[in-house]
Amino acid sequence: MGTLRRFEDIPGFDITTDVLIAGFGGAGACAAIEARQAGAEVLVLEWSSGGGGSTALSACEMYLGGSGGTKLQRDLGITDTTENFLAYLNACFGDNGDAERMRAYAEGAAEHFDWVESLGVTYNRSLFEGRDVVALTDDSLMFTGNERAWPFNTLAAPVPRGHLAGGAGHDGGKVVFAAIEKKAREVGAEVRVDARLIGLVQDRDGRVRGGVARIDNKEVLIGARRGVILTCGGFIMNEQMARQHIPKLVEIGRPHGNPGDKGDGILLGVAAGGNAINMGEAFCDIAHYPPSHLTYNIFLNDKAQRFINEDVYIGRLGIYATYQLSEQIYMFLDNKHFGRPDYVENTEIVAVGETVEEVERDAGLPEGTLQETVAFYNRHAANKEDPLFHKAPQWLEPLVEPPFALVSYRLSEIKPHIFTLGGLDTRPTGEVLTPAREPIPGLYAAGRTAAGIPRSSRGYGSGMSVGDATYFGRLAGRQAAKAPAR
Amino acid sequence: MGTLRRFEDIPGFDITTDVLIAGFGGAGACAAIEARQAGAEVLVLEWSSGGGGSTALSACEMYLGGSGGTKLQRDLGITDTTENFLAYLNACFGDNGDAERMRAYAEGAAEHFDWVESLGVTYNRSLFEGRDVVALTDDSLMFTGNERAWPFNTLAAPVPRGHLAGGAGHDGGKVVFAAIEKKAREVGAEVRVDARLIGLVQDRDGRVRGGVARIDNKEVLIGARRGVILTCGGFIMNEQMARQHIPKLVEIGRPHGNPGDKGDGILLGVAAGGNAINMGEAFCDIAHYPPSHLTYNIFLNDKAQRFINEDVYIGRLGIYATYQLSEQIYMFLDNKHFGRPDYVENTEIVAVGETVEEVERDAGLPEGTLQETVAFYNRHAANKEDPLFHKAPQWLEPLVEPPFALVSYRLSEIKPHIFTLGGLDTRPTGEVLTPAREPIPGLYAAGRTAAGIPRSSRGYGSGMSVGDATYFGRLAGRQAAKAPAR
Numbered sequence: 001m002g003t004l005r006r007f008e009d010i011p012g013f014d015i016t017t018d019v020l021i022a023g024f025g026g027a028g029a030c031a032a033i034e035a036r037q038a039g040a041e042v043l044v045l046e047w048s049s050g051g052g053g054s055t056a057l058s059a060c061e062m063y064l065g066g067s068g069g070t071k072l073q074r075d076l077g078i079t080d081t082t083e084n085f086l087a088y089l090n091a092c093f094g095d096n097g098d099a100e101r102m103r104a105y106a107e108g109a110a111e112h113f114d115w116v117e118s119l120g121v122t123y124n125r126s127l128f129e130g131r132d133v134v135a136l137t138d139d140s141l142m143f144t145g146n147e148r149a150w151p152f153n154t155l156a157a158p159v160p161r162g163h164l165a166g167g168a169g170h171d172g173g174k175v176v177f178a179a180i181e182k183k184a185r186e187v188g189a190e191v192r193v194d195a196r197l198i199g200l201v202q203d204r205d206g207r208v209r210g211g212v213a214r215i216d217n218k219e220v221l222i223g224a225r226r227g228v229i230l231t232c233g234g235f236i237m238n239e240q241m242a243r244q245h246i247p248k249l250v251e252i253g254r255p256h257g258n259p260g261d262k263g264d265g266i267l268l269g270v271a272a273g274g275n276a277i278n279m280g281e282a283f284c285d286i287a288h289y290p291p292s293h294l295t296y297n298i299f300l301n302d303k304a305q306r307f308i309n310e311d312v313y314i315g316r317l318g319i320y321a322t323y324q325l326s327e328q329i330y331m332f333l334d335n336k337h338f339g340r341p342d343y344v345e346n347t348e349i350v351a352v353g354e355t356v357e358e359v360e361r362d363a364g365l366p367e368g369t370l371q372e373t374v375a376f377y378n379r380h381a382a383n384k385e386d387p388l389f390h391k392a393p394q395w396l397e398p399l400v401e402p403p404f405a406l407v408s409y410r411l412s413e414i415k416p417h418i419f420t421l422g423g424l425d426t427r428p429t430g431e432v433l434t435p436a437r438e439p440i441p442g443l444y445a446a447g448r449t450a451a452g453i454p455r456s457s458r459g460y461g462s463g464m465s466v467g468d469a470t471y472f473g474r475l476a477g478r479q480a481a482k483a484p485a486r
Numbered sequence: 487m488g489t490l491r492r493f494e495d496i497p498g499f500d501i502t503t504d505v506l507i508a509g510f511g512g513a514g515a516c517a518a519i520e521a522r523q524a525g526a527e528v529l530v531l532e533w534s535s536g537g538g539g540s541t542a543l544s545a546c547e548m549y550l551g552g553s554g555g556t557k558l559q560r561d562l563g564i565t566d567t568t569e570n571f572l573a574y575l576n577a578c579f580g581d582n583g584d585a586e587r588m589r590a591y592a593e594g595a596a597e598h599f600d601w602v603e604s605l606g607v608t609y610n611r612s613l614f615e616g617r618d619v620v621a622l623t624d625d626s627l628m629f630t631g632n633e634r635a636w637p638f639n640t641l642a643a644p645v646p647r648g649h650l651a652g653g654a655g656h657d658g659g660k661v662v663f664a665a666i667e668k669k670a671r672e673v674g675a676e677v678r679v680d681a682r683l684i685g686l687v688q689d690r691d692g693r694v695r696g697g698v699a700r701i702d703n704k705e706v707l708i709g710a711r712r713g714v715i716l717t718c719g720g721f722i723m724n725e726q727m728a729r730q731h732i733p734k735l736v737e738i739g740r741p742h743g744n745p746g747d748k749g750d751g752i753l754l755g756v757a758a759g760g761n762a763i764n765m766g767e768a769f770c771d772i773a774h775y776p777p778s779h780l781t782y783n784i785f786l787n788d789k790a791q792r793f794i795n796e797d798v799y800i801g802r803l804g805i806y807a808t809y810q811l812s813e814q815i816y817m818f819l820d821n822k823h824f825g826r827p828d829y830v831e832n833t834e835i836v837a838v839g840e841t842v843e844e845v846e847r848d849a850g851l852p853e854g855t856l857q858e859t860v861a862f863y864n865r866h867a868a869n870k871e872d873p874l875f876h877k878a879p880q881w882l883e884p885l886v887e888p889p890f891a892l893v894s895y896r897l898s899e900i901k902p903h904i905f906t907l908g909g910l911d912t913r914p915t916g917e918v919l920t921p922a923r924e925p926i927p928g929l930y931a932a933g934r935t936a937a938g939i940p941r942s943s944r945g946y947g948s949g950m951s952v953g954d955a956t957y958f959g960r961l962a963g964r965q966a967a968k969a970p971a972r
Contacts, residue, residue: 004759006492009690096733204495241921244763244911247582267921270756273490277730280766280908303874305791308811323809325794325875366866366873372858380852387852388789389811422766425730435727435753 003199004271007209013223017043019480020224022197025053027447027469028231029180031477032189038481045195047260054258059134060173061162063463067110075125080159088156092459104428112471119179124166131292138167145461149312150390162463208442227442227480234420234448235263245279252411253418265449269424274432278451279422285318287343295395296337302328304369309389319457327411334399346413351406423451430476446473489685490757493695499709503529505966506710508683511539513933513955514717515666517963518675524967531681533746540744545620546658547648549949553596566645574642578945590914598957605665610652617778624653631947635798636876648949694928713928713966720906720934721749731765738897739904751935755910760918764937765908771804773829781881782823788814790855795877805943813897820885832899837892909937916962932959
């Protein structure tokens with residue numbers, strides 16, 4: 001992977017198209033639709049035997065808002081200004097976000113919803129007000145990230161932005177992708193499956209002129225008159241690459257994505273002069289809800305210290321857990337709020353007692369540590385206050401009903417889901433940029449092959465990747481199609 | 487930067503040598519010596535007007551040991567087996583270290599000391615047993631990292647490995663580099679200053695055949711019959727690049743290095759097909775000693791929680807400080823152990839009181855938080871115990887003498903020193919590797935242009951970069967010199 005062929009050295013192309021797209025997931029399929037609709041001939045190569053990528057594997061809770069609100073938000077009486085949406089994105093990724101891209105997204109996401117709906121995806125006009133990772137009701141709008149949690153709730157007005165296909169639940173991605181795929185085929189994009197782009201063809205001036213694909217065990221040279229779009233996903237399934245960039249997380253976590261997340265697009269782009277950025281950041285979760293009532297309990301490190309407000313999103317809890325000195329993480333619960341998380345395997349009750357002191361002793365924690373943490377928490381929770389971590393009042397109740405328990409969420413045992421958030425530096429419109437931030441003519445990227453909107457697990461929320469992939473996939477398709485043909 | 491020229495496209499070289507080296511710092515100069523001594527013609531290009539790089543700016547406490555001990559260690563009766571040295575390196579970088587490189591270093595570092603000494607650098611036969619970042623005595627051996635701190639002291643026998651030029655103190659790098667430079671010139675390496683390598687010349691088969699330099703405002707094409715060695719330092723002085731890879735640290739810290747740390751070598755290497763790895767890791771310090779007695783005090787986050795054993799190295803304290811939810815970090819001190827750190831500016835006393843309660847109130851910390859942390863610490867410190875963080879007994883004394891103080895080490899105010907620890911993936915012998923870990927013929931790298939021994943601030947110790955740069959610089963020089971001439 002990452003092979004580069006010189007245009008002047010090849011005998012000619014076996015096939016030629018206007019826009020060549022590598023990867024038929026959410027980003028690639030949306031790029032195909034827009035490029036085709038702009039009049040370009042489009043050929044999509046898909047490494048596996050069918051399309052969908054990680055988009056189809058996800059619940060596809062597209063994270064959309066701004067412009068006063070998507071049609072769905074507005075139908076439910078919810079206002080979401082572009083500035084408020086942007087304020088939230090800045091709260092999430094202020095330290096490493098791409099300002100230009102975040103603004104483009106905040107400005108365009110509401111229209112993107114109309115577009116997805118126009119493909120025939122049904123979104124019910126009902127809001128899920130609860131706390132879940134994926135609403136398993138028929139509701140089509142929900143809070144999916146840290147909107148209602150500190151400090152985000154102090155930086156932007158909390159607005160639900162997760163848009164779910166009605167009643168699809170965890171199958172949302174299949175439903176949405178089916179609609180996208182149908183459209184891509186309708187408008188005449190050609191899709192070749194079992195076809196992997198293994199190299200780019202670049203001319204002497206640096207312009208990408210096409211690619212080399214592996215199809216039916218043969219190398220095929222494919223010319224692209226207007227451009228090549230890399231939408232091959234991230235690199236979490238490339239073990240070597242993951243170890244080179246996120247070794248700590250690989251050690252404890254379980255790769256989450258589709259088998260094609262081999263880093264192909266990133267490697268191809270870098271070989272052509274592109275710049276891979278943000279490669280050390282990845283998603284890492286502890287899915288501590290549902291059930292939502294577990295949020296009443298408290299998370300502790302191995303010193304029995306709390307380290308985060310427990311009403312945060314699963315990705316924020318997870319990554320802050322990895323920042324602790326030890327991977328031994330606990331949840332402390334009382335009888336009233338006891339439960340097991342639906343989506344985390346291998347949690348283990350390590351101590352139970354009629355008093356906190358008993359639990360502390362039973363767990364082998366130094367005397368006073370757990371007792372002081374719980375007593376402090378309870379004292380303030382009784383007043384609906386959390387002076388240290390600012391968990392929202394809604395989740396504050398003293399943990400006082402015996403028996404009490406300490407449940408281990410040891411990271412290497414629960415195995416957080418991990419996926420990568422680094423990729424090619426691109427313009428919002430997809431042009432792949434060199435380290436000097438100059439576009440490489442003829443080369444575009446979107447989806448997790450690019451460094452997109454979500455740039456850290458600290459600010460991640462469900463639906464940000466699929467929202468970003470499909471939206472910026474469209475922009476890249478449009479941009480490539482309007483490039484002059486060579 | 488990162489420009490690539492095709493060998494077949496250029497008219498010919500203006501100058502030709504055997505081994506072309508970009509950067510005359512510790513790595514480049516050592517590479518030049520070895521390449522020249524192996525019989526190769528050597529041309530070194532240095533971007534600035536003189537040599538030295540970050541090596542000359544450092545105290546150059548070369549981190550060396552193994553093989554039973556360096557001559558200096560052994561003369562002081564200190565044994566340091568290769569396995570113990572390796573165990574320590576693994577404790578430091580186990581999660582993201584390069585096993586092959588660490589072994590090569592553990593096996594070769596003792597001989598490297600002999601070599602440096604043979605250049606005429608004087609190392610006094612005396613051990614500094616105290617705790618300091620750089621010994622300002624005449625002693626030439628000291629502990630420079632986390633050797634004596636938990637958990638390192640449980641994973642490897644603590645051995646001092648920082649080798650300082652006698653009496654040189656902070657000028658150690660100047661002294662050592664002067665000796666290296668003298669040798670390089672003696673053996674006949676040609677050095678051109680004010681000469682920046684701005685591109686590589688690569689042939690159709692991927693072999694690097696030379697480079698393009700900017701000398702006297704003109705582009706000069708330089709052929710390298712045996713190879714090009716990139717020793718251009720890291721990228722901490724390239725603001726754009728630093729923001730792309732370590733945005734959080736750039737936000738709070740102050741870049742530490744030489745002005746040439748522009749990432750040139752990394753960008754050139756990647757443009758030629760190399761793989762930049764570990765780019766998200768960087769050094770970040772809180773230089774909380776000297777004076778060493780400050781180690782008796784405790785560090786707290788903004789919740790008044792301790793988060794690390796205070797007897798760790800400055801880089802470990804610093805990076806764990808960045809893992810806290812807030813950048814507001816405090817040191818809590820009593821009168822007996824009061825003091826200001828020699829190397830940290832802008833610390834500020836935020837509260838003083840005759841009791842801990844008074845300090846807590848004065849600082850606006852929630853009632854009980856500081857009191858409980860201090861009481862717990864003191865209770866165990868009285869028994870020379872630190873059950874939570876395992877600070878060594880030597881630094882454990884109850885903090886009980888009024889008045890008490892809380893001193894702010896707010897990160898964005900104290901501005902940690904930061905420098906990069908990512909770079910090109912290479913073999914220990916310097917060959918630059920592609921993402922598939924195949925060597926790029928004719929291309930080598932060492933020093934902070936490569937991802938070397940130190941790969942995180944969590945395990946860093948003073949002298950690891952200069953030790954790595956000079957040692958692996960030598961290996962790269964030797965390797966390039968023995969490549970067949972083209």
